Amino acid sequence: MLARLFRLRLSLMNGFAAAAGYLLFPSPVQRPTLLALFLGVALMAAAGSALNQVLERDLDALMRRTCDRPLPTKKLSPAAAALAGLAALAAGASLLFIAAGAVPAAVALVTLIWYLALYTPLKRVSSLALLVGGVCGCGAPLVGWSAAGGGLGDFRIVLLAGVIYLWQVPHFWQLQRKEADDYRRAGFHVFTPAVGKKGSAPLGRLWIISMITATLMLPVFGVVQAAPILCALLLPLPFLFLSWRRWDRVAALVLHCYPLLVTLAIFGGKFIGGAV
Ligand code: HEM
Numbered sequence: 001m002l003a004r005l006f007r008l009r010l011s012l013m014n015g016f017a018a019a020a021g022y023l024l025f026p027s028p029v030q031r032p033t034l035l036a037l038f039l040g041v042a043l044m045a046a047a048g049s050a051l052n053q054v055l056e057r058d059l060d061a062l063m064r065r066t067c068d069r070p071l072p073t074k075k076l077s078p079a080a081a082a083l084a085g086l087a088a089l090a091a092g093a094s095l096l097f098i099a100a101g102a103v104p105a106a107v108a109l110v111t112l113i114w115y116l117a118l119y120t121p122l123k124r125v126s127s128l129a130l131l132v133g134g135v136c137g138c139g140a141p142l143v144g145w146s147a148a149g150g151g152l153g154d155f156r157i158v159l160l161a162g163v164i165y166l167w168q169v170p171h172f173w174q175l176q177r178k179e180a181d182d183y184r185r186a187g188f189h190v191f192t193p194a195v196g197k198k199g200s201a202p203l204g205r206l207w208i209i210s211m212i213t214a215t216l217m218l219p220v221f222g223v224v225q226a227a228p229i230l231c232a233l234l235l236p237l238p239f240l241f242l243s244w245r246r247w248d249r250v251a252a253l254v255l256h257c258y259p260l261l262v263t264l265a266i267f268g269g270k271f272i273g274g275a276v
């Protein structure tokens with residue numbers, strides 16, 4: 001039940017995105033800090049999920065995808081869910097503050113406020129919520145980068161946060177392709193790319209190609225030592241996504257795990273460079 005409330009895979013993936021930001025900074029890895037950062041951000045993302053479900057319990061009850069969550073099924077009361085979310089928030093923020101300092105903890109808190117006070121209400125009134133919500137995903141790498149000692153305006157972390165931003169749109173489109181009617185029935189305004197006769201989605205492909213192009217800027221500008229690994233991992237992707245229909249399942253899996261892929265590539269470069 002708590003796994004559904006905290007959306008563990010989404011929360012853990014935010015931990016990996018934070019690790020990507022930390023590993024991107026050109027300094028030796030402090031493993032305890034990296035672990036505390038991963039857990040702190042995952043706890044903060046879990047808090048966001050729980051509090052979001054308290055705020056959206058009425059709409060969750062209307063959608064096939066979310067009606068079996070703990071609040072619509074009355075397995076948890078809104079008060080208990082809110083308490084669980086606040087406990088995760090307190091634990092995550094404290095862990096980040098103790099292990100990484102005030103700035104990473106503050107960036108995580110601002111991310112959570114953006115998610116709960118801006119994105120969540122906006123979903124009910126505008127399809128542009130998706131573009132506003134994309135900023136939430138930039139929080140995790142920014143937290144990681146600042147925990148490693150990087151400044152938030154550095155072009156290197158802006159580039160990585162931009163990659164995660166670009167990824168979230170096709171990520172959402174891929175997940176809600178089957179749910180578009182469900183979203184409409186619940187009264188959500190959803191912005192989905194037009195799909196052509198042959199099942200192609202040119203706008204979706206455009207987002208994915210721009211995401212991969214932005215990712216490849218990381219080795220091109222020498223931002224990561226993982227040039228060969230990153231290129232070997234990511235260069236085939238445009239071909240995978242361009243043949244959308246034939247590689248559908250593989251492309252969907254790669255798209256689902258993209259932040260993890262980028263983190264592994266950056267980690268690989270650091271490991272080869274002996275900085276881990
Ligand atoms: C605008 C931003 C985003 C939107 C609109 C969005 C939307 C969604 C939706 C609707 C789901 C399906 C959840 C469910 O059915 O329970 C989902 C799943 C998921 N999201 Fe996102 N997401 C966003 C950002 C992120 C970010 C930043 C991450 C991590 C870095 C992430 C990682 C995941 C993962 C791993 C899942 C799979 C969850 C599972 O299979 O249990 N998403 N997302």
Ligand SMILES: CC(C)=CCC/C(C)=C/CC/C(C)=C/COP(=O)(O)OP(=O)(O)O
Pocket residue numbers: 014041044045048049052056066107108109111112115119133134136137139140143
């Ligand atoms: C550093 C830090 C705190 C990181 C956390 C970032 C964060 C809150 C990520 C979640 C992003 C997001 C918009 C998820 C979908 O919510 P949704 O409400 O659209 O999903 P739903 O329809 O399944 O409820």
